[in-house]
Amino acid sequence: MKKYASIDQTRKPIVQITFTGEQSTDENFQAYLDETKACYADQQKLAMIFDASNASLPSLRHQKMQAAWLDENTKLMEDYCCGTAYVISNLAIRAILKMIFSFQKQPVPYKICEKQEEAEDWVQLQLNAKA
Template structure:
C-alpha cells in the first residue's frame, strides 16, 4: 500500500502531516485517518501542520470520510488541538478543503497558507501549554 500521508511526531507537540501525492484508496485513507487520531494518544496539547504541497485530490468518498472524522473527533480536537495550519499552494486543493469544511466545520482554529514557513509562524503563535478543561 502506498501511503496517502506521512505523519511525523518528532517535534511533538507539533505534528507534521505531509501528503505524499499518492492517490487516495479506501485502505491508505483509512490508515491516514487512524494515524492522525493516534497523534492524540498522549492527551496533551498539540498543533498540526498539514503540508498539502504535493497532495492529490482525494476521492469524494474520502472527502466525506474526512468530514466524518472531524465530526467524530470534534471533542478530542477541542480539548487537545490548539490549531491546525494547512500548507496549500494549489487553489484546487484549497477548494477541496473548503468542500470538506462544508460537510463538517473545522472545530479548532486553523489557517490556510502557501508555505511551510508561514505555517510554522502561525503555529508558533498558538498556546500549546494549557489544555482546555
C-alpha cells in the same frame, strides 16, 4: 500499500502531516485517519501542520470520510489541538478543503498558508497562546 500521508511527531507538540501525492484508496486513507487520531493518544496539547504541497485530490468518498472523522473527533480536537495550519498553494486543493469544511466545520482555529514557514510561525503562536 503506498501511504496517502506521512505523519511526523518527532517535534511534538507540533505534528507535521505531509501528503505524499499518492492517490487516495480506502485502505491508505483510513490509515491516514487512524494515524492522525493516534497523535492524540497522549492527551497533550498539540498543533498540526498539514503540508498539501504534493497532495492528490481525494475522491468525494474520502472527502466525506474526512468530514465524518472531524465530526467523530470534534471533542478530542477541541480538548487538545491548539490549531491547524494547512500549507496549500494549489487552488484546487484549497477548494477541496473548503468543501470538506462545508460538510463538517473545522472545530479548532485554522489557517491556510502558502509556505511552510508561515504555517510554523502560526502554529507556534497558537501553542504559545494556550500555554
